[in-house]
Amino acid sequence: MKLRGKILSGFFVLTLMLLIAGVWSIYQLTSIGASVQQLLDDNYRSIEAADKMLGALEREDSAVLLLLLGRWEEGREVLVSADSEFEAALQVAEGNVTIPGEADLIEEIREAHGRYEELWARPIVDTPREGNLTWYFQDTHRAFLAAKGAVSALKQLNEESLYRTASDLKNRAGRAVVPGTVASLSALIFSILFAYFVDRLMITPIVQITRAAEEFARAQKPFALTVATHDEIEKLASAVRNLCASVGNEKGWDR
Amino acid sequence: MRLSAVLWYAAVTLLLNAGFLLLSGLVSVLYADRALFPLLYSALIAALFGFFILVFLPRSIDITPKEGLAIVVSSWLVSCMVGVLPYVLWGGEFTVTNAWFESVSGYTTTGSSILNEIEALPRGLLFWRSATHFIGGIGIIVFALAVLPALQVSGLILYNAESSEWSPRDFHHSARRSVEVLFKIYVSLTVLEASMLLVCGMDLFDAITTSFGTIATGGFSPRQASIAAYNSVAVEITVIVFMFLAGIHFGLLFLAVRGNVKGILTSSPVRYYGAALVVGCVVVAASVCGGNPENPFDWIRHAVFQVVSIGTSTGFATADSSSWPALARLILIFLTFLCACAGSTSGGIKVDRMVVFLKAVVRRLRELHHPKAVIPIRMSGATVEENVALASVAYIALYVCIVFLSACVLAGTGVDALSAFTGSAATMGNVGPGLGSVGSTSTFAHIPTVGKWVLSFTMLLGRLEIYGVLIFLTPGMWRR
Numbered sequence: 001m002k003l004r005g006k007i008l009s010g011f012f013v014l015t016l017m018l019l020i021a022g023v024w025s026i027y028q029l030t031s032i033g034a035s036v037q038q039l040l041d042d043n044y045r046s047i048e049a050a051d052k053m054l055g056a057l058e059r060e061d062s063a064v065l066l067l068l069l070g071r072w073e074e075g076r077e078v079l080v081s082a083d084s085e086f087e088a089a090l091q092v093a094e095g096n097v098t099i100p101g102e103a104d105l106i107e108e109i110r111e112a113h114g115r116y117e118e119l120w121a122r123p124i125v126d127t128p129r130e131g132n133l134t135w136y137f138q139d140t141h142r143a144f145l146a147a148k149g150a151v152s153a154l155k156q157l158n159e160e161s162l163y164r165t166a167s168d169l170k171n172r173a174g175r176a177v178v179p180g181t182v183a184s185l186s187a188l189i190f191s192i193l194f195a196y197f198v199d200r201l202m203i204t205p206i207v208q209i210t211r212a213a214e215e216f217a218r219a220q221k222p223f224a225l226t227v228a229t230h231d232e233i234e235k236l237a238s239a240v241r242n243l244c245a246s247v248g249n250e251k252g253w254d255r
Numbered sequence: 256m257r258l259s260a261v262l263w264y265a266a267v268t269l270l271l272n273a274g275f276l277l278l279s280g281l282v283s284v285l286y287a288d289r290a291l292f293p294l295l296y297s298a299l300i301a302a303l304f305g306f307f308i309l310v311f312l313p314r315s316i317d318i319t320p321k322e323g324l325a326i327v328v329s330s331w332l333v334s335c336m337v338g339v340l341p342y343v344l345w346g347g348e349f350t351v352t353n354a355w356f357e358s359v360s361g362y363t364t365t366g367s368s369i370l371n372e373i374e375a376l377p378r379g380l381l382f383w384r385s386a387t388h389f390i391g392g393i394g395i396i397v398f399a400l401a402v403l404p405a406l407q408v409s410g411l412i413l414y415n416a417e418s419s420e421w422s423p424r425d426f427h428h429s430a431r432r433s434v435e436v437l438f439k440i441y442v443s444l445t446v447l448e449a450s451m452l453l454v455c456g457m458d459l460f461d462a463i464t465t466s467f468g469t470i471a472t473g474g475f476s477p478r479q480a481s482i483a484a485y486n487s488v489a490v491e492i493t494v495i496v497f498m499f500l501a502g503i504h505f506g507l508l509f510l511a512v513r514g515n516v517k518g519i520l521t522s523s524p525v526r527y528y529g530a531a532l533v534v535g536c537v538v539v540a541a542s543v544c545g546g547n548p549e550n551p552f553d554w555i556r557h558a559v560f561q562v563v564s565i566g567t568s569t570g571f572a573t574a575d576s577s578s579w580p581a582l583a584r585l586i587l588i589f590l591t592f593l594c595a596c597a598g599s600t601s602g603g604i605k606v607d608r609m610v611v612f613l614k615a616v617v618r619r620l621r622e623l624h625h626p627k628a629v630i631p632i633r634m635s636g637a638t639v640e641e642n643v644a645l646a647s648v649a650y651i652a653l654y655v656c657i658v659f660l661s662a663c664v665l666a667g668t669g670v671d672a673l674s675a676f677t678g679s680a681a682t683m684g685n686v687g688p689g690l691g692s693v694g695s696t697s698t699f700a701h702i703p704t705v706g707k708w709v710l711s712f713t714m715l716l717g718r719l720e721i722y723g724v725l726i727f728l729t730p731g732m733w734r735r
Contacts, residue, residue, distance in 0.1 A: 006311050013303050019298075175346040179296060182340060186300050190307070197311045198261070230313050 003202070003231045010194045017190060021183030028176035035169055042098040043162040049093040050155035053109070054148060056086035060120065061144050067124040068136060079120065086113065091152065099161050102154065110149040116143035205233045209240055216244045260315035261325045262308055268304030268330040272337045273298045275386045281339075282460075283379025290482035293344035301337045328719060328727040329396075335359045335715075338387050345380055348372070352704045359711040361387025363718035364600060366474025366570035366687030367678075367710070369700045378460060381477045385464035390720070392471025392600040393441045433506070435445045440505040440512075441600075445470045448497040453549045454491040469497045472600045474570025474687040480696070481572040482560070491556065491573060495563050502528060502567035502595030523634045524596045531593060531606065535562040535586050542583040558583070561695065567589040568602040570687025570695075578693030584690055591680045591689070592654075602685025602717050604654055608647040609636060615644050653721055658683050661713050668703040678702070683717040684712040 001009075059082035066075035090109060097103045119140045122129075129135050205227045215221040223244035227237035276298035283291040318326070338358030342349040349357070353369040355690045360367045370376070376384075407605055445466045452462035461477050468475045478484035500508065510518040515553050519525050540558035544551045557574035565587050575588055594603025614632045616704055618629055621630055630640040658679045665675035670692070677689030678699070688695040699707065 001310050007311050013307050016303065017300075020296075034447060171346075178343055178346065182296075182300070184343065186304075191303065193304075193308070201311060228313055 001231065003233065005023040006201075006231065007198075010197070014187060014194065017183055021180050021187060025180040028173075028180070032169065032173055032176060035165075035172070039162065039165050039169065042096070043158045043165065046093055046096050046098075046158040047155055048104070049089040049096070049176060050151050050158065052089035053086050053093070053151045054155070056082045056089065057113075057116075057144060057148050057151065059084070060116070061141070064120045064124070064136070064140055064144075067120070068124055068129070068131060068133070070130055072125040075125075083117070090235060099157060100193055102157060104156060105150065105154045109147065112143070112147040112150045116140070116147045119143050172243065201229050202233060205229060205237065209233075209237050213240055213244070216248075220248070222248070256314065256319070256321050256325060259312050259320055260322045261329050261526045263315050264326040265329050265333045266305045266308035267310070268333050269301045269308075269337060271390065272334055273301035275390060276301060276337075276341065276383065277378050279383035279386060282382040283377065286378040288377030288379055290341070290377035290383075291343060293341040294379055294383060295343055295539065297340035299336065300340065320547055323724060324723060328723050331362060331715065331719065334387075334390065338362060338383075339455070341380060341383055345376075347375075348700070353700070356699065356711050357384070358387065359714050360682075360687075361385075361475060362377045362391035362474070363529045363685050363714040364388050364391045364471040364473035364568075364602070365682055365685040365714045365717075366468065367682055367693070367699050367714075368475065368687075369698055369707070370479075371698055371700050373477065378458050382460070382464060385467040385473075386474050388471040388473035388475055389445070389467040392467075392473065393438060397446050416664045436509045437505045440508050443471060444497060444500060444508075448493065448531045451493045451497075452490060455493055457485065457490060461485075465494070466497070468571065469494055469569060470600065472498065472501050472567050472569045472595070472602070472685075474564070476571060483573045483696075487491060488556065491560050494571060495560055498563050498567045498569045498579050499532070500572070501569070502597030502599050502601045504596050506598055521597075521636075523610060524605075527610050528606045531590070532563055532566050535566055535590055539579075539583040539586050541614060542580045542586075546580045561587065562590065564690075565686055566594065567599075568594040568684055570681075572688060572695035575696040576688075576696055577690045577697070588677060588680065588690070591677065591684050591686050592658075594686070602683075604651055604684070607634070608650060610637055611644050611647040612651055614639075615648060650721065654683065657713065657716060659708055662708050665702070668706045670702060670706060677708065679713060683713045685714060685717045 035240065059078055061132035063075045063082060069075075090106070090113070093104055093109075097106065125164055209227070211241055212221075212223050212225045216223045223241050225237055225241070227234045269396055276294050280291055280294040280298060283289075283294055315322075315684065335355070335358045337353045338361060339351070342354035342357055343351060348370055356369055359365070361653050367390075373381070378587060446467055449462045449466040452465060457465065460722045464475070464477045465588045466480075467473070474481075476482065476484070485491075503519065504522070507519045507522055507525065511515075515557070519541075536559045538728060540555045543554045543558050547554050560571070561576050563569075565576075568591075576584065579587075592604055593609055595601035597605045597607045611632060611634065614634070618632055622628060632644055658676070661679035661683065662676040665679060670678070674689060674691035674693045677691060678687075678693040681687055681689040681693070688697070692701065693699055699710070702710065
C-alpha cells in the first residue's frame with residue numbers, strides 16, 4: 001500500500017476508535033440520565049406523597065385534640081386543611097402506582113383513613129366526646145395509628161424500591177464506563193503503535209537514505225541501503241541507489 | 256530480532272480471533288441474546304488492530320528461531336487479551352481479573368472457571384468461551400499457518416516453537432503438510448464428536464460447545480454441572496472415547512485413519528498412556544466402590560469418566576471427586592501431573608517425558624550394577640539422545656518446582672493447602688479442576704485476586720512448556 005494510504009488508514013482507525021468512545025459515552029450518560037428521571041418519577045414522587053400524607057395525618061390528630069379541648073374554630077380549620085392536603089397527596093400516590101403491591105397499600109390507606117375520618121367527622125365539641133380522653137385513646141388514636149401505619153408501609157415500599165433501583169443504576173453506571181474505557185485504551189495503544197510504525201517505517205528509512213546519500217557524496221561510500229517497505233520510500237531508496245551507481249560509474253568510483 | 260515480524264503474525268492472530276468473535280456474534284443473533292454488542296465491539300477492535308498492522312507492515316519471511324518463539328508467545332498473549340474484551344464488556348461476574356483468568360483458561364485449554372452461574376450467561380458469550388478452547392487447542396500459530404501461503408522456512412520454525420519437543424516431527428510430511436494434517440484431524444474429531452453427541456440426545460449448541468471442550472482437552476461446558484448435567488451414559492461414553500483420542504498424538508491418528516494402525520499400537524507413549532488410564536480406572540473404581548458398596552455401576556462409571564477426564568487434562572466432571580477416598584484422590588493428583596501424549600492437545604508433563612524419566616531411572620539402577628555398561632534409552636524403537644533425556648529430567652524438576660512455588664503463593668493468600676497444591680497442579684497441567692475448594696464441582700471464583708493472576712501465569716507456563724515463556728521474558732531475547 002502507498003504511503004498516503006498507510007497514513008490515512010492510521011488516522012481513520014484512530015478517529016473511529018475515538019468516535020466510538022465518544023458516542024458510547026454520550027449514549028450511556030443520556031441513558032443513565034433518563035433512568036435517574038424515571039427513578040424520581042417512579043419512586044421519589046410516591047415517597048414525597050407519603051411524607052405529605054403523614055404530615056397531614058399528624059395535623060388531623062392535633063386538630064382532634066383541639067376539638068377535644070373545646071377549641072372548635074381552630075380545630076375545624078386545621079382539620080379541613082389537613083384533610084384536603086391528605087386527599088391531594090393520596091391522589092398523587094394513586095396516580096403513581098409503579099411497584100407490585102403498591103395499589104393494595106393505597107387501597108388500605110384509603111380504607112384506614114376513611115375509618116379515621118368517620119370518627120372525627122362526627123360532632124365532638126359540646127358533646128359527651130368533648131374532653132373524653134378514653135374515647136380518644138381507644139377509638140380515634142388507634143384509627144389514626146392504623147392510617148399512619150398504612151402510609152408508612154407505602155413509604156417503605158417505595159424507599160426499598162428506590163434503593164434497589166439506585167443500586168442497579170450504580171452497577172449500570174460502572175458497566176457503562178467499560179466500553180468507553182476499552183475504546184479509549186485501544187485508541188491510546190493504537191496511537192503508540194502508529195507512532196512506532198511512522199518512526200520505524202517512514203522516518204528511519206528516510207534518515208537512513210539521507211545519511212547514505214551524504215556518505216556517498218562525501219566519501220564515495222557505496223550506497224548499499226535496502227529498504228523493504230513496499231511504498232514510495234522503497235522507490236525513493238531504489239532511485240537514489242540507481243543515481244549513485246550511475247554517478248559512480250561516470251566518475252569511476254569503486255562501488 | 257525483528258519486532259515487525261512478531262507484530263505481523265500477532266496481527267494474523269488478531270484477525271483469527273476477530274473472525275471467531277463475529278461467529279459468536281452470529282450465535283448471539285440466532286438466540287437473540289444481549290451479548291451481541293460486547294462480541295461485535297470486541298471483534299471490531301481486534302479487526303481494526305489486525306488490519307492496520309497488516310497494511311503497514313510487509314510480510315516477514317526467513318523467521319529466525321528466536322523470532323518464531325516470540326511469535327508463538329506473543330500470539331498467545333495477544334489472544335488472551337482479545338479474549339478478555341467480551342467478558343469485561345459483558346460485566347456480571349467478570350471483573351478484569353476474572354475476565355483475564357477465564358480468557359487464559361480458555362486459550363490454554365485449562366478449563367478452570369470463575370463462573371458460579373454459567374447458564375446465566377447468554378448463548379453468544381458461552382459460544383465464545385468454548386471457541387477460545389477450539390482456537391487454543393490447535394495452537395493459534397498452526398491456524399495462521401494453515402491459511403497462509405506456504406512459508407517453508409518460517410513455517411517450520413513456527414511449528415517447532417509451538418509443538419512440544421516430544422511431538423514426532425517426521426511422519427513423512429513437510430512442516431506445512433504436518434500443520435494441515437493436525438488441522439484436519441482436529442476439525443474432523445470435533446465434527447465427529449458433535450455429530451455423535453447429537454445422536455445421543457444433546458441439543459446442537461451443547462453438542463458443538465462440548466466437542467470444542469473435548470477435542471481441545473479444555474473442559475469448558477455450557478452447563479454448571481458439566482457433563483453430569485446430562486445424566487446420560489451414552490453422552491459420557493462418547494465424551495470418554497473422544498477425550499481418549501484427543502490425548503493421542505494427532506499425527507498417529509492421521510496415520511491410523513490412512514490405514515496404518517501399527518503406528519499407534521507400537522508407540523511406547525500411547526501404550527503407556529493407555530496403561531496409565533486403565534490402571535487408574537481400576538484402582539480408582541475399586542477405591543470408590545469399596546467405600547460405597549451400593550450402586551457399584553454408577554461409581555465405576557464416574558470413576559472411569561473422572562480418570563480419563565483428568566488423565567487427558569480435559570477437566571469435565573460427572574461427580575465430585577473431592578469427596579472420594581484418599582487413594583482415588585491421590586491417583587487423580589498423579590494423573591494431573593502426568594496427562595497424555597505429546598503432539599496432542601493435552602497438557603501436563605506428558606507421558607513421553609515421564610517414560611524417558613522412568614527409563615533413565617531404570618538405566619541408572621542398572622549402571623550401578625554394571626558401571627561399565629552402555630545402556631541406551633529407547634523409545635518406540637529409537638534411541639533417545641542423552642541431552643533429550645537430561646532435558647526431560649530437568650523439565651520435570653522445574654515443573655514440580657513451579658507447582659510448589661505457585662502453591663506457596665496461593666497458601667500465602669489464605670487458600671487451604673490441598674486446594675492450593677491441586678489448584679496449582681491443575682492449572683500448570685492445563686487440567687482445570689483440582690481438589691478441595693477448587694474441585695470438579697467447584698470454581699476458582701473464591702481464589703484471591705493475586706492467586707488468580709499467579710494461576711493464570713502457570714496456565715501459560717504449562718501450555719507453552721515453561722521455557723517458551725521464561726525465555727520470552729529474558730532481556731537477551733529482545734536484543735538485536
